[in-house]
Structures are given as C-alpha cells and as structure tokens.
Amino acid sequence: MKKTETRIQKKNHSAIKSAGLKVFAQFGFRGSTLDQIAAESGLSKPNILYYFSSKEAIYEALLAQLLTDWLQPVRDIDPAGDPVEEILKYAKHKLKMSRLYPRESRLYATEIIQGAPRIKSVLTGELRDVVENLALLINHWADSGLIRAVDPYHLIFSIWAMTQHYADFDVQVKAILGEKDHFEDAEHYLEDMLRRMLTV
Amino acid sequence: MKKTETRIQKKNHSAIKSAGLKVFAQFGFRGSTLDQIAAESGLSKPNILYYFSSKEAIYEALLAQLLTDWLQPVRDIDPAGDPVEEILKYAKHKLKMSRLYPRESRLYATEIIQGAPRIKSVLTGELRDVVENLALLINHWADSGLIRAVDPYHLIFSIWAMTQHYADFDVQVKAILGEKDHFEDAEHYLEDMLRRMLTV
DNA sequence: TAAGAATTTGACCAACTGGTCAAACTAACG
C-alpha cells in the first residue's frame, strides 16, 4: 500500500530531512525555524510545507528514523558470541556512529535533555525492553563466569555516555585536543576500559 | 568598585537567574522566551529587562557562574595526595553535582551541543589549560608508577561523560531504571571502573 | 513624613514565526 515516491519527491523529502537534521541538531525543535530549514535545503518555505505537513512532522520523521537506527545494533548483539567481543563490537559500533553521524547524536541528545516530550513512550517501551533483554544477557554471561559481574545497566550507560560524548561534546573535545582526529585514541581507551571491566 | 545590591535587587537577580536556568536548560537559548522566564520568576517582562539588559545577558550570567563552578573542582585536585583517591574524589564530586544540579549540567550541555558559540574562547583558553595541567599531573603519576598508564585526556572525558550522563539523560535513565534513586549504584560502578583503570 | 531614588507596569512596536492559498509553472505520458 506504500505509494511510490516520484523522483522529485524522493529528492526533496531527503533534502528537507537533511536540512532539518542540521538545523534541529543545533538549535533544538523550538529554537529552529522553517526559514532556516528552507535556506539550508534550498527550497522555499511553502514548498517545504508541501512535502511535510508541519515543522513538527519533519522533526518527528527524523526522530523515528533515528530510534530505529539506534536500537538495531543492540538487537544485533549475539547471545551465542563471545561476550567480551560482542560488547566490544557494540561499543565500537556506537563510537563509529558518533564519528560518522554526530548530528543524529546531537539531535537525540537535545530531545532527551529537553525531557523527551515526543518519545517518552518509546523510552519506556521499546528502548526499555531492548535494554532489559541486554541486561539479562549480560547477567547470564556473568553467572556463567564468561565475564566479570558488573551492573549491566550502568555498563550500558557508560558505553552510551562515552561514545556519544565524542559527538555531542565535539567542540569541547576539539578545544582540548585540537582538530586532529581523536577517534582512534578514543576507541583504544574504550576497548581498554571495557576489557578491564569485563575480564574476570 | 562592586556596587552593593539592594535587598530587592538581590532577590530579583536571583529569582531571574533561577527562572532562567530552569527555562534555558530545557529549551536552549533560542528556544526560550522572556515570557517563560517572566512567568517562572513571577516578574513582568519589562521588570526582568530592568534587571538584565537583554535575554542574552541572563543567559551569559548563568554561563559565567557555571564555568567557575565547573573548573574549580579540577583545580582542587591535590598533586600531593594519593593519585587514585584524588581522581576518585573528583569523579564523585562531579557525580554529586549531576545529582544536585542537573539543570546546570543540561544548560552547559545544550550550549556545547549548539557549538558553544558564546564560550568557545573559554573552552580553548581556561578549560584547555586546566585540563592540560591535570593531564600532565596524571602522566606524572603514571611515570612514577603510582597509577597505571592511561591516556589522561580520554580518562577525563570518560569521567565527564559518565557523570554528566546521569543529569543530561535523566529521563532516559529513569525510563530504564524506574524512578528510584540510582546515584548510589552509579557511584559504585564509577568507582569500580576507575579503580580497575588506574590500579597498576 | 516628604523628597528623591528605586522599582514596577501597561501599552506599544517592529521583526519574526508557522502556516495558508490561489495562481503560476513544470514534468510526465499517452
């Protein structure tokens, strides 16, 4: 039942979302204007509203996409794999997302900081379930003696915090470390930390 | 040369800053309105502008205060103290700030995420210097064999990221862990992590 | 308690906001 988009629709939908991401990630929902998105996308304001019914619709389309991309890698953790390597794989994946898609990370961060008014139900629903399952798996691994016993929730939080930090606080990191790429060192540190935490 | 504030000035300056903190921390600078701050503080909009020359002036007063409070505990680290305990003391202090002053943390986070347009010079100046000194100290401790050799910058980032996470991502943490206080567990996890990282 | 200083406010303004709409324009396709 999915209407096929025309060539122009495809192009403009994506141009608007791309511009919206740039603007919303920097100013948050209320701080962003349709005029900014219009300027950034190269389309006129009425034209933007021809493709999305409102400013809010653009924002929500971005959030929806984001949440999917966010949750998938958690689900991809293999209960049958090597525990330390699986957690490390996940952490490195998140770090890579911070490097490649810092704006997505910032958009998510501003939404959460503002109290997550539009996605609270996802947080207490899908996200919570996914995290709970992962926590159970980590506890199971610990019980089996495959990793050291740690609080699974705070382990997950620490991975999120550390990886997203490099996207969200990018200017601060760069102010301190300079402009050269610091992700390699970050990955090394993260790996070292997780191995120390998880190795028996 | 500091003009002494009248009783009313003292009261209203602080009421405005308190209201401004609440509003700015949630919506960012551009997303916040003077009307919101007026409503929150119980003062009229023109009255607010009698005490602060502009919306921006309120925001900047808050940021200035924040940066001072932020940097002091780094300076308080004692080079003559026990390295692991000093770092732990600092990390716990930061975590306590996240618990007691989450709005300050969120205000800072939104400013940084938005590219730190008004405090970039502080980041590349004062903050950078303070962090550089701390990094030198940590390296010195490592050279003396008092702690394990770790990248001092990423160590600092990991402390910032993990502690501020509990303030900035509060709704997400609560969505996953429920409403009960989780700071005790967080502190235990943080201490465990740092000891593992730093102990030779 | 009266004068002067400090405080508060209602009315107002120009710029900007998200959004509408009819008309004009362009692409696609038989």
Next chain:
DNA sequence: CGTTAGTTTGACCAGTTGGTCAAATTCTTA
C-alpha cells in the same frame, strides 16, 4: 502536442518575539 498530475511560489495572515518607554507605584532615608 495537449492534458493532467505534480510542483513551486508570492502575497498574505494571525500570533509571538525581544525590547522600549513614559507613567505610576513603592522604598529608603534624611
């Protein structure tokens, strides 16, 4: 090529925004 569906826009609107200002009110202090 002509018709129609899809696209784009200029003009416009009502509500909100940060900020001003003169007048009114309240405090302080001699």
